[in-house]
Amino acid sequence: MQKIQFFIITKSIGLYLNLLSYINVDNAKSKAYRLFTSPRKGKLNAEALPKILQSATRETIEYGNEKIQAYIWKGTSRGASDVGPAKQTGFREANDEVILLVHGWESNASRWKKLLHHLIPLGKTIIALDGPAHGLSGGTEFSTPKYAEFINVIAQRFEPKILIGHSAGGAAISFYLNKYKNPAIEKVILLGAPSDFKIVSNNFVKLLSLNDRVRLKLEDYFIQRFQIGLDDFSGHKFAQNFSQKALIAHDLQDNVVLVDEGRKYANTWKNAVYIETTGLGHSMHDAELYKKIAEFL
Template sequence: MKKIQYFIIVKSVGLYINVLSIVYPQKAKLLAYKLFSEPRQGRIRPDKLPKTLLNTEKETFTHNEDTFQTYIWPGNDEIILLVHGWESNASRWKKLLHHIKPLGKTIIAIDAPAHGLSSGKEFNAPKYAEYLHVLCQKYAPKYIIGHSIGGAAIIYYLKKYFNQSIEKVVLLGSPSDFKIINNNYISMLSLNTKVKLLLESYFLERVGISIDDFKGHIFAENFTQEAFIAHDIDDTVVLVDEGKKYASTWKNAIYIETNGLGHSMHDEILYQKISNFIQPRQE
């Protein structure tokens, strides 16, 4: 019953936007973008932090008119940066932390735009990449791990800012081709061609890159970093074909497919493999 109700609500919203585009196309465009870019989950309250984030050093950064939050587990001079995905926050790394803390490195996790304790309502990968740039300028992480669209933000960051201090990259269930994401959104709401074109032009206006040109696997062709790319064959949010795209172009990459983990990809064996990738065991 809930699925039926959700379907009716989603299609009704899409119908409203389609009708609105006939009379007020600019309003239709803004509403379509708002629904596309504004997360509905992932916020946390300062007085109710998840246990994972309680005993951490906290640092708030300012970028343009926004603030974003980071959490630090102190260690040695080598830094691991954790980059979560859509409608999540830095606490999503709870299970991975058990495997990478013993490495003795400093670990920094970030709350994405409009997530966790970071400000704003708008989220997109290029904006997230700007946050990463501010953070990396200060801390110069050697390793960076991203889940879902957090991984896509890492790819755009590496493409735009040419960071050579990062030596190893981990992508978990990350999308490559944003055209697919956009088309899925259009299909879900059954938006008409007029709204589709308005949305695509506004995305270009807002973030400085067209949806058609955002192809992470193409960006990765020139990357020199080592990569560990993992994708689950049962992922219905970001299909496994996206992981295969990265694996086909990234010259120095390990690619593995998991089974039964879905999009979250929480798994003790997988996380131990990531730990071993970051710091190979001495024979």
């Protein structure tokens, strides 16, 4: 029943935008872009945070007119068996190696709960952020370049050596590495990450059944806003120039981001280990996979 309702709603929105395009195509494009970049879920209530985020030290970073929410689990020299409250001391004191966790679309930093129990014992300092318009971070627009800006702000503040991204978070990491050229990054882990932005764009157009008037206007706007051609807006093409060690994992049953996207990264990233899983879907939550990630680190 929910699938039927979703189908009716999306096609109705698409029909409205298609009709509007014959009256004011720029207005139709603007409304389509707003839909494309506006998450429907993923926000958090500061008064009712998930327990895993309550166990972290929180830091809010002002960025322009927006705020970026970071959660810190300070490292120790010998690690710990449990996730516990972080102390209010300098995050660099205990362990100089920092891991940055970057969640995906319509999610937030709490998605890392299961992985954190495998990372905490490593003794490294762990930072997780809420992406644009997600969690407790500000903003109303979510896009890969915008997310990369957030990563850059966090990276300047916390100086991570390791980046771990899921789904759109992985795509944002590849865009970040391509644009900001941070030589301090030593290792990267991508989980179920999309590569080609054009595929994401085409899927959105198909979902709403948008006509060519709206589609072409929207594609032109992407190029204008992101300053990159759609065919070049591709993580695996960026990865051709990456020198970091990488672990790339993708599931055969991922019906959100197809496994071909992971294979593209694996084929172009020169110093990458590729893991193909079965039965994990898009979430990629799995104790065995997380053990392999801990070993990689």
